[in-house]
Amino acid sequence: MYRGQSGMFSWLFHRISGLGILLFLLLHIVDITLLGFGRTVYNDALTIFSTWYVRVATLFLIAAVFYHAYNGVRIILVDFWPVLGTRYQRAMFYAVLVASVASWVPFTIFVMMPCLQAGGACSS
Amino acid sequence: MAKSATEGAERATRSSVSTRPATYGATARPHGGFELFSWYFFRISGVILIFLVIIHLTLNHVTTDVSQTVYDYVAARYQNPFWRVYDLVLETLALLHGLNGLRILIDDNVRSRGWRLAAQSTVWTIALVFWLMGTMTIITFQPGTAGITNLFGLLK
Numbered sequence: 001m002y003r004g005q006s007g008m009f010s011w012l013f014h015r016i017s018g019l020g021i022l023l024f025l026l027l028h029i030v031d032i033t034l035l036g037f038g039r040t041v042y043n044d045a046l047t048i049f050s051t052w053y054v055r056v057a058t059l060f061l062i063a064a065v066f067y068h069a070y071n072g073v074r075i076i077l078v079d080f081w082p083v084l085g086t087r088y089q090r091a092m093f094y095a096v097l098v099a100s101v102a103s104w105v106p107f108t109i110f111v112m113m114p115c116l117q118a119g120g121a122c123s124s
Numbered sequence: 125m126a127k128s129a130t131e132g133a134e135r136a137t138r139s140s141v142s143t144r145p146a147t148y149g150a151t152a153r154p155h156g157g158f159e160l161f162s163w164y165f166f167r168i169s170g171v172i173l174i175f176l177v178i179i180h181l182t183l184n185h186v187t188t189d190v191s192q193t194v195y196d197y198v199a200a201r202y203q204n205p206f207w208r209v210y211d212l213v214l215e216t217l218a219l220l221h222g223l224n225g226l227r228i229l230i231d232d233n234v235r236s237r238g239w240r241l242a243a244q245s246t247v248w249t250i251a252l253v254f255w256l257m258g259t260m261t262i263i264t265f266q267p268g269t270a271g272i273t274n275l276f277g278l279l280k
Contacts, residue, residue, distance in 0.1 A: 015229060022222035026250070029215065029258040035265050039195040050191035058190070062181060069174045076167050079153065110186045121191030 010093050014071050017064035024061050050121045055111050062107045066100040162224055169221045176214045199267035208262050215258045223251045 034042045048054055074092050078085035084092065114120030154160045184193050201207045226247050234240040 015225075018222065018225045019229070022226060025218050025222055026254055029219075029254045033257045033261050035195065035198060035261050039268075042195045042198075046194065047191075049193075050189075055190075058185065062185070065177055065181065069170075069178070072167075072170045072174070076171070079167070107181070107185060111190075114189060114191065121189060 007089065007093075010071055010074070010096070013067060014075075017068040017071075020064045021061065021068060047123065050114070051123050052115050053124075055115065055122065058111055059104075059108050062111070063100065063104050066103045067096065070096045070099045070103075162228075166221065166224065169217045173214075173217055173221060176210070176217070180214060196267070198265070202262075202265055202267075211262050212259065215262065216255065219251055219255055219258075223247050 031045060034045050049058075074096050077092070078089075115122035154163055184190060188197070227244060230240060230243045230247065234243050
């Protein structure tokens with residue numbers, strides 16, 4: 001059994017998160033390349049990363065990174081100790097989800113903090 | 125390069141999920157050739173990237189807010205060659221890991237040979253162009269100069 005169960009979702013989420021991270025990586029290489037165009041160009045362009053809406057988008061990126069990282073660890077563990085995959089498959093998937101959320105929450109606080117403080121760097 | 129027979133068999137395996145080994149989301153280890161190399165590369169680069177990416181995220185979103193990661197911040201950081209090497213390794217491994225994933229995704233989903241060739245060519249052209257952009261920036265960045273644009277004579 002595969003379709004509609006945790007094995008399918010872990011695989012699907014891994015692809016979607018990987019694709020999302022890759023798209024951001026390409027964008028990030030473009031914005032870093034602006035360094036070569038001097039201080040004004042770079043600083044002006046980078047202000048967009050401080051807006052509340054790009055900060056919220058950043059939260060999705062960080063969630064994708066943690067899920068992809070921990071699920072990658074799960075895949076490697078199953079590759080080398082197949083018994084884990086047959087016996088603890090569902091438990092490992094839930095462990096990945098719990099670890100991802102646990103790592104993501106502290107980051108959300110730091111990323112969104114400027115939007116909660118008066119005078120914080122959180123433009124619109 | 126005689127593909128028709130193996131391709132048919134490959135498709136049969138792919139279209140019928142139940143014939144896959146029960147690795148639950150992982151891909152079965154290929155028997156050899158480039159795919160076996162790719163299988164190991166995913167896992168080795170993945171483990172390294174976990175550390176590189178989480179440290180990178182912590183530095184630029186926790187210990188320093190993203191609003192502070194301005195031109196002069198990069199200039200100060202890049203005084204130390206360690207961070208240039210760090211960023212180069214991160215950029216290279218992330219691009220290869222990510223675009224290799226896109227290659228697998230295309231192989232899984234694009235069934236026409238012509239479109240698959242077109243898609244794969246696009247992926248590796250993107251890889252080369254973006255890797256060159258990032259690498260030139262990381263290596264040539266000097267605060268107060270036009271950096272890489274000097275190479276093209278775009279700025280004075």
